[in-house]
Amino acid sequence: MSDKLINNFYNKLLFNLKFSNNLLFKDNSDKYSYNFVYQKIKKLLFYLKKYKNKNIMLMSDKSIGYYIAVISIVFSGNTWIQISPNIPKTRIRQIAKISNSKIAIIDSSFKKNKIPKLKSVKKLELKKIFNQNKYSEIKIPKVNKNKNAMIFFTSGSTGLPKGVQITYENFISCLNHQIKNLDYTLQKETFSDYHDNSFVMSLVVIFPAIILNSTISPINKTIDKFFPSNHITNNKVSVLITVPSFMLFMKQNLPNKKIYIKNIILCGENFPPNILKLINSKFSYKNLFNCYGSTETSPWAFFYKYKKKDNSLIKKMSQIPIGKPFKGVKIKIDNEKQLYISGNIISPGYLDKSKKLDKGKFLKIKGRKFYNTGDVVVKKNNLYFCKGRNDTQIKIKGYRVDTTEIEKVVKKLKDIDYTYCYANNKNNSSYLVLIIISKLNLNKFEIVKYLQKFLPAYMIPQEILILKKIKFNKNGKVDKAYYKKNY
Numbered sequence: 001m002s003d004k005l006i007n008n009f010y011n012k013l014l015f016n017l018k019f020s021n022n023l024l025f026k027d028n029s030d031k032y033s034y035n036f037v038y039q040k041i042k043k044l045l046f047y048l049k050k051y052k053n054k055n056i057m058l059m060s061d062k063s064i065g066y067y068i069a070v071i072s073i074v075f076s077g078n079t080w081i082q083i084s085p086n087i088p089k090t091r092i093r094q095i096a097k098i099s100n101s102k103i104a105i106i107d108s109s110f111k112k113n114k115i116p117k118l119k120s121v122k123k124l125e126l127k128k129i130f131n132q133n134k135y136s137e138i139k140i141p142k143v144n145k146n147k148n149a150m151i152f153f154t155s156g157s158t159g160l161p162k163g164v165q166i167t168y169e170n171f172i173s174c175l176n177h178q179i180k181n182l183d184y185t186l187q188k189e190t191f192s193d194y195h196d197n198s199f200v201m202s203l204v205v206i207f208p209a210i211i212l213n214s215t216i217s218p219i220n221k222t223i224d225k226f227f228p229s230n231h232i233t234n235n236k237v238s239v240l241i242t243v244p245s246f247m248l249f250m251k252q253n254l255p256n257k258k259i260y261i262k263n264i265i266l267c268g269e270n271f272p273p274n275i276l277k278l279i280n281s282k283f284s285y286k287n288l289f290n291c292y293g294s295t296e297t298s299p300w301a302f303f304y305k306y307k308k309k310d311n312s313l314i315k316k317m318s319q320i321p322i323g324k325p326f327k328g329v330k331i332k333i334d335n336e337k338q339l340y341i342s343g344n345i346i347s348p349g350y351l352d353k354s355k356k357l358d359k360g361k362f363l364k365i366k367g368r369k370f371y372n373t374g375d376v377v378v379k380k381n382n383l384y385f386c387k388g389r390n391d392t393q394i395k396i397k398g399y400r401v402d403t404t405e406i407e408k409v410v411k412k413l414k415d416i417d418y419t420y421c422y423a424n425n426k427n428n429s430s431y432l433v434l435i436i437i438s439k440l441n442l443n444k445f446e447i448v449k450y451l452q453k454f455l456p457a458y459m460i461p462q463e464i465l466i467l468k469k470i471k472f473n474k475n476g477k478v479d480k481a482y483y484k485k486n487y
Contacts, residue, residue, distance in 0.1 A: 002145075003145070005176075006143060006168055009172050009175070011140065012211050014140065016211070016213045017038040017071070017138070020035070022034055022213055022215060023215045024037050024067065024209075025067060025218075026190065026235055027217060027219075027220055027221070027235065028224075028231070030220075037067065039135075040068045041071055041072045043134065043135045044068065044069065044129055045075060045135070045136045045138060046134045046136045047124055048072060049136050051076065053078065053079075053147070054079065054101075055081055055099045056073050056081065056103045057096060057101045058070065058073065058080060058083060058105050058107075059083045059085075059092075059104055059105065059107065059110040059115065060083075060105070060126075060197070061084070061220065062197050062218035062219075062220055063107055063220065065109065065126045065130075066107060067206065067216065070202075071210070075138055075140075075141060077142070077143050079150060080151075081101060081150065081151050081163075082150075082152065083198065084196050084198035086474045092118075093116050094160055095161050095163070096121060098153075098160065098163055099151060099163060102120060104123050108126065145167065145168050145169040148166065148167055149167060149171055150171070151165055152198070152295050154295050163352075164200075164295040164296055165348050165349060165351055166203075166298050167347075169344050170345055171203055171207070173298070173343075173344040174300055174345045177326040177329075177345070178208055179208055179212065181303055182291075182303065183286070183287050183305075184208065184212055184239065186213065189212060189262075190238050191215065191238075192219075192232070192242065193205045193217065194218070194219045194242055195242070196474040196475050199474075199475045201299070201475075203298065203299060204241055204265075204291075204299065214239075217231070229254050229259055232259060232261065238263065239262065239265065240261045240263070240265065242267075243267065243268040243475070244266050244270065244272070244275045245472060248275065248470055254282050258282060259282065259284070261285050262285065263285070263286065263287045263289065264279065264283065266288075266289070266290050270404075272320070273315060273318060276314065276320055287306075289306070290321065290322060291303045291304075295347070296371050296373075297345050297347070298347065301331075301341050301343070302325050302329075302384060304324070304383065310383070313380060318412065319386075321383040321384060322377070322385065329343040332365060336376070337378060338374070338375070338377075342365075342368050346371045348362075374389050387402070387404055388404030392404050399459075401459055403421040403422060405455075405459070406434065407421050409451060409455060413447075413450065416436060416438050417437040419434065419435065419437070421433065421461060422480070424484075431462040431463065432459070432463070433463045433464075434465070435465050435483050437468070437469070447464055447466075448464070463487075465487055471483065
């Protein structure tokens, strides 16, 4: 990527902020224009201009202050680290230490009792800054394409947080792929923003919306979090970007009348046929996309546009394909069908000076850097399907078992909302646990009989749990860690 492309990104961003007559932020009665945001950015930049190449923690929920601060940090040429109100204090302190952050921007949406004591960290309170009349004009910074624009912290539930570095080249490249391939309409979109803002999905909402002179509509109010379909309708959301599990969450409160959304874009986890069936029965749409990637791919590398002609293949594979890589993204598949990705969207690695975390994940093959996704893929009819992670392949009684194959069989049963199979390694032994989510009163013995028709004895789960409701995590995904811990 050339400096010209980075400058082009900044020029588009600045032009829309300065001259747009549209709304940038809309959440029911709360509405803020591009000009309002532009004036507030100038005030925050007055305080950020003295910092160079610093990691800045942003403590905020998805308020208007959050979007102002993100854009300001990017225009200051520093690095943005998102700190959500849902992050525990201990984890925040760990992130501050690992990232060596010396500055924290704090919005009023981040309650004071959730802010930990952070030694040697300068705190900038947005409310105080916005009430003052000091400001700096917005200028396009000189940034190297390999400089970190942001760091997203993932994992860490059983250890230290893992910071994924994302450079200017990484996220601008992914942004360009998104705009070119996902059928957006200039100046007419309203982008959803429904998930925890520490989730990398923020990237595929904030910057495309501003570059396209469009509107962002986040869910902030408690009532909307329980009834997101009302928020979609009231705010005329045209681009819904979410994880497949979120559709199941919405299912319980969807109206009888179909909801129209121009672009439905699902990503972040497996997209099974039952969710496709739900979408087709409850939504009216122009385009339905499945995008694949991870935080390490900034975050998307593949995309698929749903076509009815693929229904027979989808039924056969028991999932929606991830499609094909974006143009310029290179892939390799090893003998175990494990996917490796290369290209300008690939993160430089984890924020780890020892490089221990990078080992096995970021590697060079014939001089080219690849990211090992840990996912197993197959190609059918010129489309790629993600069968699951390589860690879903486990040893049970000496046999190698892919738990996604068990899930695939269960999903063919009627009225199954969700299924998850995993290995329980308690008490020095391994056995298979199958979670089934269904509103029906299913019989475990009948399910075992059904599974025995299609699976060998060693693949029949020793424990089957039938539950009525799905447990979701803060990012809207099914909380698999919860099931593993509690069942």
